[in-house]
Amino acid sequence: MGKTEYKKLKGSQNLRQRLLLSTLSSTPVLIDDIRHEDTWPGLRPHEISLLRLLEKITDDCLVEINETGTKLKYKPGVIVGGRNLVHDCGLSRSIGYFLEPLLVLGVFGKKPLSIRLKGITNDSKDPSVDTFKRTTLPLLKRFGVPSEGLDLKIESRGSPPQGGGEVHLGIPIVLNSLSAVTWIDEGMVKRIRGTAFSTKVSYQFEKTMIHAARGIFNRLLPDVHIFQDHRSGQEAGKSPGYGISLVAETTTGCFISTDTAVCYARGEDTDDYDDDERKELMPPADVGEQAASMLLGEIEQGGVVDSMHQGILFILCALCPQDVSKVRVGKLSPYAIETLRHIRDFLDVKFVITPDSSTETVILKCVGCGLKNLSRKIS
Amino acid sequence: MMSRQKTNLMQIVYGKPGSKASTLIKEAQGSSEDEESDDDDFFKPKGEINKKVSEGTDSQNFDGEDCSKFTNHVTLKNWNDEELIASVRDRFVTGDWAKAARRGQ
DSSP states (O other), X not given: OOOOOOEEEXXXXXXXXXXXXXXXXXXXXXXXXXSTTSXXXXXXXXXXXXXXXXXXXXXXXXXXEOTTSOOEEEEOOEXXXXXXXXEXXXXXXXXXXXXXXXXXXXXTSSSOEEEEEEEOSOOSSSOOHHHIIIIIHHHHHHTTOOSTTOEEEEEEOOXXXXXXXXXXXXXXXXXXXXXXXXXXOOOOEXXXXXXXXEESSOTHHHHHHHHHHHHHHTTTOSOEEEEEEEEOGGGGOSSOEEEEEEEEEETTSOEEEEEEEEEOOOTTOOOGGGGGGSSSOOOHXXXXXXXXXXXHHHHHHTOSSOGGGHHHHXXXXXXXXXXXXXXEESSOOHHHHHHHHHHHHHHOOOOEEEEETTTTEEEEEEEOOOOOOHHHHHO | XXXXXXXXXXXXXHXXXXXXXXXXXXXXXXXXXXXXXXXXXXXXXXXXXXXXXXHTTOOOOTTOOOOOOOOOGGGOOOTTOHHHHHHXXXXXXXXXXXXXXXXXO
């Protein structure tokens, strides 16, 4: 075998997408200049943790990091999956950060994946575990992932900064490949569901959040049900916090979700993007109202998914067999645009992007790269 | 108009044909003026606007945060407003189905 060709990249941006697409397309990557001018240079704990997780679910993968952590060499292995795995996601990012790439990888494994993830279940930066359960898993099903064995169970909740949450994730494999979708009818919202949670604070917080959110929805829709998920003792993790996840379900089976969570800031995390977390905690009534407003904002956009699912939607479309997939989304989020660029670079799939000016939505079309579940074939 | 918008959006995402740049934040802002005023903040990620100013023409953010959630609390609308509520009413089953069906045609 000849010398391994590495795809050369720079910076810490979009590391998850890069590692995910690198693994799926079996393209080794060499990433340089990772925060090399930062006060703390190099990879962050959650990024290291993600690499460890990749090592866990793949076979024969190679990770090399230089001393300062500013240079990463990653040669992907074969995705094997496996049962009864455990991974500690650490406390610098929540479990949602890890779930996003993990869900897609798991589907292309040799064996179904069953893994226990420990850490933070709800925070304001990443999608909450509730959102994954109610919105992301149905999204996978739409692309032909079998529903049997596809499950996310929230064993205990953990709020930042101390975490202490735990979820159990089961992902079945696709036997051959995903199936392409034509998904441009966003439908009309027929019901709104949600979960309000609190850890180590009074259950009154949930009631207040639910009441505030309902106050906004009630003028639009009677079918609103937000569940209370009050955890105490071991199941409440180690830190106080509260928040709410909301999902709007449409007549055509689209799920539009938003979530938000409030907690005390992580001590050492003083980067500028965190300044809104370090203030006084937002009162629960405002949290409920804010989440409801965010959901209406997403519904107003008129896509078949919400803004945080645009990225994963495009990745799934690009991984489909060589059929045309066609989807409608609202305004493209910056993250989704980066995803589109990475899909082009790694999978050589380019979308045709057409704005639909009458609805202010965007239609994207692509022919999938025809990724087969090769890991399975080898066995 | 449609075809120009189409190429614009393709260019914003993939760059001009031939150039492999993904450094198009600046262009995104320029081209969005052609579209409706509502789209003004189409491609301005939170935080990246400031970065662009500080980095001058080099708008690529090599160490941008890896985060799929796009929240912009600053522009969060006040949904207690009756007019706003009326604007999304037809997106719900309780709204006008005929009007909703015509949407996009």
